[in-house]
Amino acid sequence: MEKVKLTQEQADAIQIRIDRNARDDMMDYHASGWTGRSNTCLNSLSASELARALYVDNGYEVEPNIKIGDTVFVSWLNREGEFYKVEDVLTNGKIVIDSKTYDKPSMDIVRLATPEEIFWNDNDRGVWEIREDDTLEYLGDPLIVDSFDSEDVCFKRNKNYPEKYTESFDFVKEHFKVFCFAEDRKDV
Known part of the structure; x- marks a missing residue:
């Protein structure tokens, strides 16, 4: 039901x-x-x-209380989900995204994006989609990503870590924060 x-x-x-x-x-x-x-x-x-x-x-x-300017996650029927900014909310319950008006039944799921999803989406990344040369911060220390896979993240050497430093991806997601994305760095 x-x-x-x-x-x-x-x-x-x-x-x-x-x-x-x-x-x-x-x-x-x-x-x-x-x-x-x-x-x-x-x-x-x-x-x-x-x-x-x-x-x-x-x-x-x-139903989420969707307002103009909110970032929403839309899972379309028979399509992969995407993030959108709400351009307008009409009195008949339809929303305007991507300069088109949609009725919610044409969408499988509409929900407000979480702050974490908004941060990553605003930077053209999936949630915790890190890349080589991204700089992450842990306990005040900036660490540059050297390589990674689905289980571990390896960081380049620096003055506080004379050897390459590896941490589990789960630990990184829980305890690290993004300091700077690789494409925003001026030294690379």
Whole structure:
């Protein structure tokens, strides 16, 4: 069974009733239409959507509150996912990206990009897509990537590390930060 997609406002209104154990009352109110300011958002739900949100465990998910300028990750039906900047959000729920208007059903997944994904995407890289001669920082020491594979990263020698220094890729992702990408360095 497909989860009901709710706005944050709808999810908050529903969760209040769930916490108060007032599910049955909600269904009664829904039949006559919501009038309270914080509840009118529920009028756009069908009775079956409200019932699924109320009675099915994990029966709903909250749609992200997407705004103009946000970076979103879009996983297209039958295509690889990509990052886009939102150019406009229309009142009918459609979003404008890449100078085209899209209806969310043509997309498999639309979600806000994480800060980490935005950083890497803004630098034309996949998340933790490091390259030879990138400079990473660990405990205040800049280290230049010499080589890497899916398991290890090898750094070039420097004054604090007279021998090549190798660290696991997982450790690097957890404890290092990017100091400078190779294409931004002036000394290479």
